[in-house]
Amino acid sequence: MMTxxxxxxxxxxxxxxxxxxxxxxxxxxxxxxxRTKASLANFAIYSERPDQLAANTELIREVTREHACRAxxxxxxxxxxxxxxxxxxxxxxxxxxxxxxxxxTEQISFMIAGNSPSLVPNTVFSYLxxxxxxxxxxxxxxxxxxxxxxxxxxxxxxxxSGEWPDPLPQFTLLEEAWxxxxxxxxxxxxxxxxxxxxxxxxxxxxxxxxxxxILAGLQEVVISSVEGNSLAARMLAAWMMDQTGWTLESGxxxxxxxxxxxxxxxxxLRFLKGAxxxxxxxVRLNGTGGGVVLTQESGDGFIHAKLTLGxxxxxxxxxxxxxxxxxxxxxxxxxxCNTPRYFRILRTVRRLLGEEGQGV
Amino acid sequence: xxxxxxxxxxxxxxxxxxxxxxxxxxxxxxxxKVVGFARREKSxxxxxxxxxxxxxxxxxxxxxxxxWASFSQSIFYHxxxxxxxxxxxxxxxxxxxxxxxxxxxxxxxxxxxxxxxFPIVLERLKAAGLHRAAEGKWARVVIEKPFGTDLETAQALxxxxxxxxxxxxxxxxxxxxxxxxxxxxxxLRFANAIFEPIxxxxxxxxxxxxxxxxxxxEGGRGGYYDxxxxxxxxxxxxxxxxxxxxxxxxxxxxxxxxxxxxxxxxFRSLRHFKDARDVADNVVRAQYTEGTINxxxxxxxxxxxxxxxxxxxxxxxxxxxxxxxxxxEGVPFYLRVGKQLPKKTTEISIHFKRPPHVLFxxxxxxxxxxxLVMRIQPDEGISLRIQSxxxxxxxxxxRVKMDFHYSTSFGKKASPEAYERLLLDAMSGDATLFxxxxxxENAWRYxxxxxxxxxxxxxxxxxxxxPAGSWGPSEADELLRRDGREWRRL
Numbered sequence: 127m128m129t130x131x132x133x134x135x136x137x138x139x140x141x142x143x144x145x146x147x148x149x150x151x152x153x154x155x156x157x158x159x160x161r162t163k164a165s166l167a168n169f170a171i172y173s174e175r176p177d178q179l180a181a182n183t184e185l186i187r188e189v190t191r192e193h194a195c196r197a198x199x200x201x202x203x204x205x206x207x208x209x210x211x212x213x214x215x216x217x218x219x220x221x222x223x224x225x226x227x228x229x230x231t232e233q234i235s236f237m238i239a240g241n242s243p244s245l246v247p248n249t250v251f252s253y254l255x256x257x258x259x260x261x262x263x264x265x266x267x268x269x270x271x272x273x274x275x276x277x278x279x280x281x282x283x284x285x286x287s288g289e290w291p292d293p294l295p296q297f298t299l300l301e302e303a304w305x306x307x308x309x310x311x312x313x314x315x316x317x318x319x320x321x322x323x324x325x326x327x328x329x330x331x332x333x334x335x336x337x338x339x340i341l342a343g344l345q346e347v348v349i350s351s352v353e354g355n356s357l358a359a360r361m362l363a364a365w366m367m368d369q370t371g372w373t374l375e376s377g378x379x380x381x382x383x384x385x386x387x388x389x390x391x392x393x394x395l396r397f398l399k400g401a402x403x404x405x406x407x408x409v410r411l412n413g414t415g416g417g418v419v420l421t422q423e424s425g426d427g428f429i430h431a432k433l434t435l436g437x438x439x440x441x442x443x444x445x446x447x448x449x450x451x452x453x454x455x456x457x458x459x460x461x462x463c464n465t466p467r468y469f470r471i472l473r474t475v476r477r478l479l480g481e482e483g484q485g486v
Numbered sequence: 487x488x489x490x491x492x493x494x495x496x497x498x499x500x501x502x503x504x505x506x507x508x509x510x511x512x513x514x515x516x517x518x519k520v521v522g523f524a525r526r527e528k529s530x531x532x533x534x535x536x537x538x539x540x541x542x543x544x545x546x547x548x549x550x551x552x553x554w555a556s557f558s559q560s561i562f563y564h565x566x567x568x569x570x571x572x573x574x575x576x577x578x579x580x581x582x583x584x585x586x587x588x589x590x591x592x593x594x595x596x597x598x599x600x601x602x603x604f605p606i607v608l609e610r611l612k613a614a615g616l617h618r619a620a621e622g623k624w625a626r627v628v629i630e631k632p633f634g635t636d637l638e639t640a641q642a643l644x645x646x647x648x649x650x651x652x653x654x655x656x657x658x659x660x661x662x663x664x665x666x667x668x669x670x671x672x673x674l675r676f677a678n679a680i681f682e683p684i685x686x687x688x689x690x691x692x693x694x695x696x697x698x699x700x701x702x703x704e705g706g707r708g709g710y711y712d713x714x715x716x717x718x719x720x721x722x723x724x725x726x727x728x729x730x731x732x733x734x735x736x737x738x739x740x741x742x743x744x745x746x747x748x749x750x751x752x753f754r755s756l757r758h759f760k761d762a763r764d765v766a767d768n769v770v771r772a773q774y775t776e777g778t779i780n781x782x783x784x785x786x787x788x789x790x791x792x793x794x795x796x797x798x799x800x801x802x803x804x805x806x807x808x809x810x811x812x813x814x815e816g817v818p819f820y821l822r823v824g825k826q827l828p829k830k831t832t833e834i835s836i837h838f839k840r841p842p843h844v845l846f847x848x849x850x851x852x853x854x855x856x857x858l859v860m861r862i863q864p865d866e867g868i869s870l871r872i873q874s875x876x877x878x879x880x881x882x883x884x885r886v887k888m889d890f891h892y893s894t895s896f897g898k899k900a901s902p903e904a905y906e907r908l909l910l911d912a913m914s915g916d917a918t919l920f921x922x923x924x925x926x927e928n929a930w931r932y933x934x935x936x937x938x939x940x941x942x943x944x945x946x947x948x949x950x951x952x953p954a955g956s957w958g959p960s961e962a963d964e965l966l967r968r969d970g971r972e973w974r975r976l
Contacts, residue, residue, distance in 0.1 A: 253829075
């Protein structure tokens with residue numbers, strides 16, 4: 127639990143009694159008529175690490191530059207001995223219309239202590255803007271507070287599977303909840319977004335004339351990821367398999383090495399440790415008919431896709447601007463989400479992580 | 487204007503602030519005098535001081551000392567027992583004296599006492615000759631809810647009223663009808679050509695009317711509430727009145743009877759439940775149990791102050807109502823109302839049918855239906871939920887809303903309190919926003935069937951439970967789920 131001093135040091139705005147929250151929000155807007163309130167979604171961030179409040183406030187400030195929303199920050203302390211809820215309100219404003227207007231979004235922050243059943247949904251979801259979709263970012267691994275009352279209200283769930291120390295049981299909880307909710311929410315995994323531009327770059331490389339022929343002679347796929355991002359590498363591999371129809375032969379042939387089947391051919395899939403600041407630093411597709419190499423250098427804002435075909439080489443650049451959590455979420459919210467496809471790919475990811483069988 | 491039961495909460499919290507704000511708007515008849523009639527010993531001065539304190543707290547437009555000083559000179563206090571005939575003789579004398587001072591001779595009697603006293607007050611008014619005004623003047627009565635506790639008592643009260651006043655001089659108040667958004671329902675429907683053609687079973691899937699309160703039995707309300715219950719306290723009057731405004735046919739004109747004739751037709755078209763089994767299938771009653779609300783622990787209904795620990799009174803009701811008319815064939819109206827829910831809000835939502843998934847979102851169970859929401863309180867306004875394309879190469883859609891807020895469009899001081907409008911209407915003789923005797927009786931006729939099933943000899947539908955601070959019992963969710971629907975997120 128944070129101390130009063132630590133809390134007051136955070137830029138959460140005015141603390142308000144929960145019973146007066148709506149009234150205080152109204153007063154907040156009435157106090158400055160030059161500000162225009164904008165909201166196209168409810169965006170809630172839930173964390174069981176109260177020390178994340180400051181970082182999440184900064185994140186909201188960045189995300190709302192592009193996505194106007196009602197932001198709800200929730201810091202939960204489930205193991206606190208007594209139930210209590212504190213709330214703060216503030217607004218984030220951006221200049222619009224050439225600096226003539228100040229367009230603002232509101233942020234409500236909650237510190238929720240204690241482990242009363244359904245405390246989070248009952249408290250927080252009372253402050254949703256009713257008709258707007260709820261984007262809910264669950265930070266960290268799922269806990270017992272990830273329960274049906276909570277996810278029943280979610281329209282778009284944001285997670286970052288990259289921050290889960292043990293992702294396999296988390297994927298199980300996620301898919302069970304999704305099925306339990308009858309697919310009512312979409313899953314937006316920031317790890318999936320981390321490889322978005324690699325996917326785009328790889329797909330673009332094969333748009334070049336004759337490039338598709340490389341696949342017929344492909345012998346090896348090598349993906350290098352930096353420490354802690356092996357999941358990103360596996361997601362990229364699983365996506366490639368989903369796109370091409372390759373299947374995974376059961377079991378690893380060596381450490382981080384798998385055998386793929388493409389019709390009657392075999393392809394080796396290897397995961398290596400890479401270096402740099404990007405989650406995946408390099409992707410190599412090697413074969414008899416040529417190859418493709420994707421590289422992301424530290425500090426470079428582009429993915430370089432080098433295609434070798436019939437003794438000639440060409441290079442295509444694809445921008446890759448998503449690295450920070452705010453950039454990833456902003457990018458994610460621009461797009462729709464095909465959740466059934468995500469889970470289909472996830473089954474392969476789970477096997478690449480060592481799970482036997484076909485998953486849940 | 488004579489307020490019976492003037493020492494009660496309603497006078498200080500609603501009636502006097504309403505009159506004060508009408509005065510602040512410059513619309514109060516200058517000849518109006520207000521007489522508070524109650525049993526407690528008070529002087530004019532002490533009565534005015536009490537009211538001033540409360541007005542400072544609750545007045546919509548704030549409190550201006552100079553305006554109050556002028557306005558309060560029109561307020562008087564008259565001490566009497568409600569049964570005391572002599573007290574009414576003295577009241578008549580006081581009113582005559584005020585007429586001599588320029589009050590004008592019209593009489594508006596506001597019955598804000600416990601309902602038990604309504605008949606005796608009416609009888610004593612008649613005995614004192616106060617029910618008849620002088621030539622060219624009028625005498626009217628405004629009656630607060632509850633108007634009866636069932637059909638039989640409502641009929642008896644109507645007889646007592648008709649024995650004293652004509653229907654045209656009787657104003658049964660339902661403050662929900664005085665709210666701007668409730669009044670706006672008819673404007674929305676009949677002043678905009680785009681809505682009426684689709685206001686029927688061909689385009690509307692269902693209607694939800696929700697009234698959530700985030701309070702329990704604070705302020706000693708438990709004694710009254712445990713006798714009345716949610717169904718009588720809220721559904722019989724407020725919610726059924728809102729339903730009638732949504733479901734009624736266009737009236738031939740906006741006269742009081744023109745509108746009320748159409749509302750009565752709706753009440754008469756409500757499909758009555760056949761038996762206790764039918765009630766159990768379509769009505770959910772519940773009490774809240776211990777929980778957390780606004781971040782604080784809350785006790786269960788049976789542990790509340792002045793509540794019977796074995797009470798079988800409902801603090802939550804959800805009901806599926808069918809209306810047997812051509813317009814509403816197959817369109818259920820789901821009503822829900824309850825105490826200790828997570829937020830305070832009242833709204834009507836019209837859920838239109840989903841478009842066929844031939845172009846977008848094929849093979850998915852997405853929530854793409856249009857929803858028109860009329861927010862009654864707080865933050866009065868109207869919003870329409872529509873689907874919009876998500877920017878980008880893929881043809882994916884997401885819901886967005888078009889929103890109208892009264893406070894934004896007309897200024898935050900623009901919406902008068904319901905009582906302001908209703909008091910002005912009663913003074914000017916417009917009964918459109920008040921319930922007529924047959925409306926009330928038909929509403930009770932419907933409600934009695936549910937009450938009788940709940941409290942009958944056998945086959946009583948169960949009492950369900952929900953934790954305080956949650957959105958009601960799971961059985962209420964199931965009521966819609968079995969129809970393939972769900973409650974709107976409030």
